[in-house]
Amino acid sequence: MRVSEHFSERFNVTLQARLRDLRNLAEMVEAFGRMHDFSQRTTFVINLALDELITNVLVHGQFEVDVEPLIEVELAVPDETAILVIVSNDVRFDPTADTNPDTDSDLLSRGIGGLGLHLVKSQASRYSYEYTDGRNRLTLEYDKP
Amino acid sequence: MRVSEHFSERFNVTLQARLRDLRNLAEMVEAFGRMHDFSQRTTFVINLALDELITNVLVHGQFEVDVEPLIEVELAVPDETAILVIVSNDVRFDPTADTNPDTDSDLLSRGIGGLGLHLVKSQASRYSYEYTDGRNRLTLEYDKP
Amino acid sequence: MNQKLQITSEQVGDSLVLVPLDRVDSSVARDFEDFLDARMQEGHTKLIVDFSKLGFISSAGMRVLLINAKKLKPSGGRLVLCKMRAGIREIFSISGFDHIIKICDSREEALAAM
């Protein structure tokens, strides 16, 4: 006789980092969001995080020799929280460290860096970062998705 | 220095078996198919397999006490082949055994069972089944997707 | 997106042409059956199902078509299918359904076959 099994519904995609996949990835997230009755806002901020983080790996990420760029996305709904994990194999970079976005200066003097990560972090209920096995691993949680 | 890493692009969904999720699952497969330039036919036969197999688990599947019905779908493209793996935790059932579909009798005497699995198997380039760790695991391969 | 069955229908002569949209998967096969039953209740006996807007059908939907073709036969009615895309045409042929239900390329052919 089997013991009780418990699992959380999730989906998981492994990709090379390619900008042109962002739209199809977003459509997967939308379909998953419909399965789990995510609000429009939650689906939006999850796709925002994917766009910003994957773009950053492509634009800023550095890779060791012989490493094929890899992005892994996992989205799970263990409970009343959506948990998004983005894994990349570029060299260590902690996006949860302060990037000090410039959100107050005026139109002409304004800098434009650091906005993406600020938005991603501001829209998550909680986030954490770890670097293990040569991989950057950012976890973003969204309550009551 | 890191050794060369190799991975195949894939996507993976864990679900409770629910008929109402078939459409959203199909949309994920379609998005993944667009990422990898699957032909319309390949996307269709993969979604056909998912519909038939998931429906079978719901309609015919038997579950041990305390087992939460689980469906895991993995779709990978390691090379010039799409590999679809469907895992379910209902009691052992081997869909690759002959189900002897009745495709020749005439309209009025015709039976209607056994068609789904026949279609699924006929559209795959190769298929195999194993039962491990209390899970049914059907692998369907599609060449030149 | 929409989890519901969507079908448009159109009377052409004494035939009723049904155009199911997008998907007839196993989650809507029952609704598809109810829909066809209702048309037969209304007295329609010449039905054409135009597949041009259909991207997906599985055996559950095919079975509904087979059952209704059977139901119509004794009363001299008929169910004819048309405008299937290649992948769908193939599963109708592998299942042997094309020996049982008439499948036409065009709607004109289907109307002529009535």
Add this chain to the structure above:
Amino acid sequence: MNQKLQITSEQVGDSLVLVPLDRVDSSVARDFEDFLDARMQEGHTKLIVDFSKLGFISSAGMRVLLINAKKLKPSGGRLVLCKMRAGIREIFSISGFDHIIKICDSREEALAAM
């Protein structure tokens, strides 16, 4: 589906109203920038971007709007945004962009603000 940027545009008085469809993500931000440049090359200096058909924008797209608002300012031109859904409105506000670029609820308001 379509990986391309899609924008419809409409002249209203001396303003050009642009309606981007679906997504302005980082894969099309560059095309969005080129599109706005081309409109400015044509002499348009009063631009309204109507967000009513836009489901998604990320910082790359927002940056393009900011850059173009800056470009238009010296020549007395203007870039005004309108009809954002709540989630998008929120990121414009969190970024502080709403202190820099005028954001209106309706298209009428945007036209009046020109």
